[in-house]
Amino acid sequence: MSYPVLVRGLTKTFYDESRGEIRAVDGIDFECGEGEIFGLLGANGAGKTTTLRMLSTILTPTSGSAAILNHDVVRDPEGVRKHLGFYSAGTALYPRLTARETIEFFARINQYPSSRVPERVRYLVDRFGISKYADVRVEKLSTGMKQKVSLARTVAHDPPIIIFDEPTVGLDVLNALEAQQTIKELRDEGKTIIFSTHIMSEAERLCDRIAIIHGGRILDCDTLAGLREKTGKHYLEDIFVQYAGRPAE
Amino acid sequence: MNWKDIRVLYVREVVSAMRERTIVTNSILIPLLLYPLLIWLMYTGFSFVSGQNEELTSRVMLKNLPAFHDALRSTIQSEGSIVIVAAADPAADIRTGSLDALIEFVPVNDGASTLENNFRARITYDESRDRSDQARGRLIESVSKYRQDFIERQALRFGVSGAELQGFLLESENVSSGRQMGQFVLGLLIPILLIVMLSVGGFYPAIDSTAGERENSTWETIMSTATSRSNVMMAKYLYVATMSFVAGLLNLVAMIFSMSSLLGPLTRPGMPNFTFRIPMESVPVIVAGAAFLSLFIAAGMMILASFARTYKEGQSMIAPFHIALMLPVLFLQGPGIQFTPGLAMIPVLNVVVMIREAIQGVYRWPLIGITLAVELLCILGALRVATMVLRHEDFVMGTYSGSFGRFARERLLGRKP
Ligand SMILES: Nc1ncnc2c1ncn2[C@@H]1O[C@H](COP(=O)(O)OP(=O)(O)O)[C@@H](O)[C@H]1O
Ligand SMILES: [Mg+2]
Numbered sequence: 001m002s003y004p005v006l007v008r009g010l011t012k013t014f015y016d017e018s019r020g021e022i023r024a025v026d027g028i029d030f031e032c033g034e035g036e037i038f039g040l041l042g043a044n045g046a047g048k049t050t051t052l053r054m055l056s057t058i059l060t061p062t063s064g065s066a067a068i069l070n071h072d073v074v075r076d077p078e079g080v081r082k083h084l085g086f087y088s089a090g091t092a093l094y095p096r097l098t099a100r101e102t103i104e105f106f107a108r109i110n111q112y113p114s115s116r117v118p119e120r121v122r123y124l125v126d127r128f129g130i131s132k133y134a135d136v137r138v139e140k141l142s143t144g145m146k147q148k149v150s151l152a153r154t155v156a157h158d159p160p161i162i163i164f165d166e167p168t169v170g171l172d173v174l175n176a177l178e179a180q181q182t183i184k185e186l187r188d189e190g191k192t193i194i195f196s197t198h199i200m201s202e203a204e205r206l207c208d209r210i211a212i213i214h215g216g217r218i219l220d221c222d223t224l225a226g227l228r229e230k231t232g233k234h235y236l237e238d239i240f241v242q243y244a245g246r247p248a249e
Numbered sequence: 250m251n252w253k254d255i256r257v258l259y260v261r262e263v264v265s266a267m268r269e270r271t272i273v274t275n276s277i278l279i280p281l282l283l284y285p286l287l288i289w290l291m292y293t294g295f296s297f298v299s300g301q302n303e304e305l306t307s308r309v310m311l312k313n314l315p316a317f318h319d320a321l322r323s324t325i326q327s328e329g330s331i332v333i334v335a336a337a338d339p340a341a342d343i344r345t346g347s348l349d350a351l352i353e354f355v356p357v358n359d360g361a362s363t364l365e366n367n368f369r370a371r372i373t374y375d376e377s378r379d380r381s382d383q384a385r386g387r388l389i390e391s392v393s394k395y396r397q398d399f400i401e402r403q404a405l406r407f408g409v410s411g412a413e414l415q416g417f418l419l420e421s422e423n424v425s426s427g428r429q430m431g432q433f434v435l436g437l438l439i440p441i442l443l444i445v446m447l448s449v450g451g452f453y454p455a456i457d458s459t460a461g462e463r464e465n466s467t468w469e470t471i472m473s474t475a476t477s478r479s480n481v482m483m484a485k486y487l488y489v490a491t492m493s494f495v496a497g498l499l500n501l502v503a504m505i506f507s508m509s510s511l512l513g514p515l516t517r518p519g520m521p522n523f524t525f526r527i528p529m530e531s532v533p534v535i536v537a538g539a540a541f542l543s544l545f546i547a548a549g550m551m552i553l554a555s556f557a558r559t560y561k562e563g564q565s566m567i568a569p570f571h572i573a574l575m576l577p578v579l580f581l582q583g584p585g586i587q588f589t590p591g592l593a594m595i596p597v598l599n600v601v602v603m604i605r606e607a608i609q610g611v612y613r614w615p616l617i618g619i620t621l622a623v624e625l626l627c628i629l630g631a632l633r634v635a636t637m638v639l640r641h642e643d644f645v646m647g648t649y650s651g652s653f654g655r656f657a658r659e660r661l662l663g664r665k666p
Contacts, residue, residue, distance in 0.1 A: 082475035
């Protein structure tokens with residue numbers, strides 16, 4: 001069977017003035033099945049963002065390969081991006097566009113069929129409950145409202161695969177729960193979702209399968225039940241520590 | 250290149266720009282208001298200077314005015330700007346400044362004395378003092394007027410009519426100040442301000458669409474959309490060039506409008522006459538020059554700002570380019586600079602000289618051709634560098650401390666891994 005997301009030996013090396021060569025991602029393999037939430041769980045600096053940036057073709061891999069619906073990230077980056085929604089702390093909204101203009105812009109630029117764009121915008125405004133402030137400029141919205149607009153723009157072109165890179169960072173509990181709820185709903189609509197986090201409870205609650213990433217490597221990848229069985233630990237926190245080891249003092 | 254995508258991206262840039270105060274101010278308001286403001290400043294400046302002189306009355310002493318000519322006293326006083334005073338030591342008072350001028354009447358004893366009641370008047374004044382000099386001017390004017398009337402009256406007595414007396418008239422009009430001012434404004438100010446405005450017009454859009462996007466974290470959003478990087482950058486480039494061009498064009502329109510409709514009514518007798526026209530035939534040449542320059546300026550600015558991660562970094566990267574654009578223009582504006590084939594090879598400067606000539610009604614088509622070709626080569630060269638930059642992924646995240654120079658050294662010249 002062919003997987004919607006297939007990653008093989010993916011590696012990324014940075015060169016940094018002070019730190020020299022950094023292997024941010026060091027030969028990772030994984031695949032995601034259709035309609036599942038695949039979690040990347042790792043501490044800060046583990047290589048989550050770098051991995052997801054390579055998947056979304058923002059960065060080019062140093063070696064290895066990755067494909068989204070059989071579009072290779074190096075050979076066909078635009079094909080990849082067309083089938084992908086990318087949401088991260090680093091993907092903000094244009095402050096001077098209104099919510100509605102934002103959704104319309106991202107639907108168009110992500111190649112959603114022109115004739116159906118107005119209908120799509122109406123649907124998303126309704127779906128994410130932003131009709132009350134749809135014509136207000138993004139810069140005037142609250143964090144919670146911005147988050148909804150951000151989610152709407154991520155799925156503006158109805159992509160089959162959606163990447164969420166630490167989507168709840170900086171949100172309060174209620175907004176974070178709402179984001180999680182939306183991600184679940186998207187999964188139930190049949191989307192394939194890659195989700196990264198450093199918060200154990202979030203991974204526990206949301207992910208169908210969890211990959212534990214540390215120092216640019218995937219240490220193990222399984223369902224929560226599978227990981228529990230392998231380690232004999234119940235809580236994900238304990239499981240994580242068992243894999244990653246105690247942080248150097 | 251997908252022009253449908255570029256249009257969507259371009260519209261997004263322009264809509265955002267029109268909602269940003271800094272950009273609207275610098276690319277639209279300043280170009281529009283610069284000339285009216287300059288003219289207003291010049292006008293108030295001249296009014297102030299001439300007003301100061303006008304308000305001062307001239308204190309004048311009359312000495313030995315013959316009784317026959319007593320009417321001269323009222324002619325002088327009717328002026329309003331002259332007051333007649335008396336002084337014990339007029340020469341000393343003029344030197345110290347408490348008196349402005351002394352007019353002394355002496356009877357004539359030579360041939361001129363055949364005319365009854367003729368007189369000779371001598372004015373004593375201090376040329377080093379403006380007020381004294383002005384007093385002399387006013388006295389001469391009053392006395393000449395009186396003298397003219399007197400001669401006409403006497404002539405009538407001898408049977409010569411006033412009209413016959415006026416048989417030979419010499420009139421002169423001083424146009425030098427108006428023409429010099431016009432040439433100065435046309436040849437120097439217009440091309441320089443045009444370049445300044447093209448550069449200012451592109452400055453903030455160039456930063457806003459590169460470093461500004463990184464600072465706002467929208468860069469990664471746009472880089473993850475399903476369009477190519479070259480489409481994104483082409484839209485940004487065209488947007489910056491448009492803003493630069495629009496600033497230049499608005500500046501030009503505002504200039505033509507202010508010159509014809511503001512200066513005319515403002516110009517009063519006694520003030521330098523600034524009125525002049527830009528020949529309509531020169532407008533296409535000026536517009537073509539402005540368009541080529543804005544494409545070049547936009548390319549240069551986009552390349553320099555492309556690694557900047559913050560607005561500040563962007564500003565410090567572009568500022569030297571902004572200044573570099575003006576310097577040669579300022580130095581080489583002298584009237585001695587000729588539009589030669591050699592000069593037509595120098596980017597930016599060639600456009601300035603081309604525009605200067607066009608305003609003066611001179612069109613040397615081969616040189617205009619060379620100029621536009623050179624500008625086109627510069628634009629293509631800059632775009633070539635831009636494509637090289639785009640190929641490097643450092644461009645995506647914005648590195649090298651935001652410095653294009655460091656990027657060029659380390660990456661393009663391969664001095665580091
Ligand atoms: N553009 C970059 N240049 C140099 N080093 C980087 C760059 N991006 C990330 N890194 C380094 O790569 C490692 C992994 O970072 P990242 O993928 O952001 O981790 P995470 O998202 O899991 O916190 C870190 O050590 C980080 O400092
Ligand atoms: Mg991260």
